[in-house]
Amino acid sequence: MVVKNVVCPVCGGSCEDIQVELKDNSITVKNACKMGNGKFQEVVSEHRIKDPMIKKDGKFVKVSWEEALDKAAEILANSRRPLLFMGSETSCEAQEVGLHMGEYLGGVVDSNATICHGPTCMGIQEAGLPTSTCGVAINRSDLNIYWGTNPLASMPRHMSKYGLFPRGYWTKRGRFDRKVITVDPRKTDTAVASDLHIQLQPNSDYELLNALLTILNGKTPHHSVEQVTGIAISVMEEMVDMMLEAKFGSINVGLGAGSSFGKHRNIEMALNLVKELNNNHGTKFRIGALRGHCNVAGFNQIATYLYGYPFALDFARGYARYNPGETSCVDLLREKDVDAALVLGADLVGHTPADSAKYLCQIPMVCIDIAPGPTPSGADVLLPGVIDAFECDGTFYRLDNVPVYFEPFTDSPFDFTKSNEDTMKQLFAKVKELKEKA
Amino acid sequence: MAEVKLTPNKEIDLKVEADVITPDEFAGKGKSEIEQLLVWQGPSQYPLSDFFDVEGEGGSSAEDTTIVINGDVSRVKLIGAKMTAGKIIVKGSTGMHVGSQMAGGEIVVEGDADSWPGMEMTGGVLHIKGNAGDHVGSAYRGSWHGMKGGRLIIDGNARSQIGGGMTGGEIIIGGSIENFCGIRQTGGLIVVKGNAIRAVGAEMSGGTIVIGGNIQKFTPGMQNEGEESDLEFEDIKCSGTFKKFRGDFAIAKNPKGIVYAGKETNPDL
Ligand code: SF4
Numbered sequence: 001m002v003v004k005n006v007v008c009p010v011c012g013g014s015c016e017d018i019q020v021e022l023k024d025n026s027i028t029v030k031n032a033c034k035m036g037n038g039k040f041q042e043v044v045s046e047h048r049i050k051d052p053m054i055k056k057d058g059k060f061v062k063v064s065w066e067e068a069l070d071k072a073a074e075i076l077a078n079s080r081r082p083l084l085f086m087g088s089e090t091s092c093e094a095q096e097v098g099l100h101m102g103e104y105l106g107g108v109v110d111s112n113a114t115i116c117h118g119p120t121c122m123g124i125q126e127a128g129l130p131t132s133t134c135g136v137a138i139n140r141s142d143l144n145i146y147w148g149t150n151p152l153a154s155m156p157r158h159m160s161k162y163g164l165f166p167r168g169y170w171t172k173r174g175r176f177d178r179k180v181i182t183v184d185p186r187k188t189d190t191a192v193a194s195d196l197h198i199q200l201q202p203n204s205d206y207e208l209l210n211a212l213l214t215i216l217n218g219k220t221p222h223h224s225v226e227q228v229t230g231i232a233i234s235v236m237e238e239m240v241d242m243m244l245e246a247k248f249g250s251i252n253v254g255l256g257a258g259s260s261f262g263k264h265r266n267i268e269m270a271l272n273l274v275k276e277l278n279n280n281h282g283t284k285f286r287i288g289a290l291r292g293h294c295n296v297a298g299f300n301q302i303a304t305y306l307y308g309y310p311f312a313l314d315f316a317r318g319y320a321r322y323n324p325g326e327t328s329c330v331d332l333l334r335e336k337d338v339d340a341a342l343v344l345g346a347d348l349v350g351h352t353p354a355d356s357a358k359y360l361c362q363i364p365m366v367c368i369d370i371a372p373g374p375t376p377s378g379a380d381v382l383l384p385g386v387i388d389a390f391e392c393d394g395t396f397y398r399l400d401n402v403p404v405y406f407e408p409f410t411d412s413p414f415d416f417t418k419s420n421e422d423t424m425k426q427l428f429a430k431v432k433e434l435k436e437k438a
Numbered sequence: 439m440a441e442v443k444l445t446p447n448k449e450i451d452l453k454v455e456a457d458v459i460t461p462d463e464f465a466g467k468g469k470s471e472i473e474q475l476l477v478w479q480g481p482s483q484y485p486l487s488d489f490f491d492v493e494g495e496g497g498s499s500a501e502d503t504t505i506v507i508n509g510d511v512s513r514v515k516l517i518g519a520k521m522t523a524g525k526i527i528v529k530g531s532t533g534m535h536v537g538s539q540m541a542g543g544e545i546v547v548e549g550d551a552d553s554w555p556g557m558e559m560t561g562g563v564l565h566i567k568g569n570a571g572d573h574v575g576s577a578y579r580g581s582w583h584g585m586k587g588g589r590l591i592i593d594g595n596a597r598s599q600i601g602g603g604m605t606g607g608e609i610i611i612g613g614s615i616e617n618f619c620g621i622r623q624t625g626g627l628i629v630v631k632g633n634a635i636r637a638v639g640a641e642m643s644g645g646t647i648v649i650g651g652n653i654q655k656f657t658p659g660m661q662n663e664g665e666e667s668d669l670e671f672e673d674i675k676c677s678g679t680f681k682k683f684r685g686d687f688a689i690a691k692n693p694k695g696i697v698y699a700g701k702e703t704n705p706d707l
Binding site: 080081105107122125126204206207209210211217218219221224225227228261265268269272316318323326335336337338 | 451452453455478479480481482534553554572578579580617618621636637640641655656657658659660661662683686687688689690691706707
């Protein structure tokens, strides 16, 4: 049977128009990009983690669900300061259980933003976020700026679905009604398809943004900026002119802006640029981040509305405290300042610096995941994951922070859990039982 | 003056938050009362004596109390936080947030200090004889107001975001620094004897920064205002000739921030 309007759980695009046809051992997928299709094939993959496992003498042995869950609960309940990493490859509903469990245990709860767009969240905290949904950009934007991102590789359908080609109310001719500027040190496919490519020196985004604002404020930037950024001031002025000529501009920032040197200061400056354009120059702009993983925005949203901070929440004192660099996962692991971990739906070992990853594999670790990889290999207890949007329902937040409710097209392959949310709830109940006994 | 000596008595695994180590807390307390003060390790609280051997007792007031920490406390955070008077001498290195929000008194750290020393301090003297991490005297995340008063002296190097959001007081750094020194500064003085990498005085709209050494990547929103020699800021003197800049014009139409950069060390500016 063909199922329509399935949500893709791969990147922040949360495309909701996927069609699938699931047969015994194969799946046919329409509308998804290559990346999306790859994940849909997981549902029939042989690699799937199917059994709960516990590491004994360095080797995984299959155990019953109850035994694995007991062991996992024991690790968390006995920890003096656990790290709960609620990855982006799962629903807000599952992440929410993790936040509450972190509060209950006095642990630290973090998510993928900490190794991804965390600096973007921090920049927003410094300067505020003048933004809109992608829908507004589709209907209005006559200038698209891709800053430090190559969506053709990282969010393949961004240009066709949200950014460049869609025909909107005031942009009836789609691409022909829009100009594109790409700011990237590399000559990417996106850069080649642009009207203006600002090929700046790596790690000079802050200086370029600062210079653009200086030009907007009627001054000529200090001459050294040409050498620092590799861009002539005349080209910067051309860019400013294009921005001032636009009726509505849409800036899409990627990790090239948020995670090159300067980090949250780059984003803060980009936000200041948007505010200045909106306030004093007779044009309107919005800015948004191209979120890489499917529900990476979701954790930031629910953590913020539940506990006040977007990531790196430390519950040691019973209430949430937040200080990236101190309460963030990479730093806590590097500093050996946690003594056990739960990792849900993220390959944390593969995506943290070597020192942090090494320590993570040394401490007792519970992992909930769907397929083998560095993190499952480093775990002491491995609980099979359920694939959100394929096998259970729930909520993701799209790149523009719009919540997208998804429904499954098949069932959880396990009789012991319906979803990652279910697994987390069962685990939390066991943890509470153990804690109350003690 | 009464002196309390704290000697670390074990290796600390998970970091400890000891915001009770201040002359204000110790004043008027005897040895056993000080031993029973509670510190945090993760979500649990333990008596101070679990981590330190205590000798001596507090004076009659904070002003009258000196605390000497005899050893390395680089895994202890918040020493001297919010203190208003008295003195702390650390004969080793400290963890994060030493002298955070301090309002008076004096802290001397003989080793290094981790990030956030003197965060949002309003008075007193914080002297670090070794190196310091990031956010020296800066604002807490999301806040626009950093150090308001007092003096912060670092003999060695410090890293990034020094004096972020600073509105008053002085920061004097003997060595070199990295990025975003004086970001969003609106008042006060930062003097750096060594070099800076990038974005000195970025987004500043008031206050003064002096960089004696070389600035690798200059802030584009700075406008040249000529030269000045042998600068004097009350008791702080900076000899030599400096190029003078006003900024940051990226953030305001009429900013009043001043950056002085050594003339000989910055031939390209
Ligand atoms: S663009 Fe992203 S959400 Fe859309 S199909 Fe591709 S991977 Fe899935």
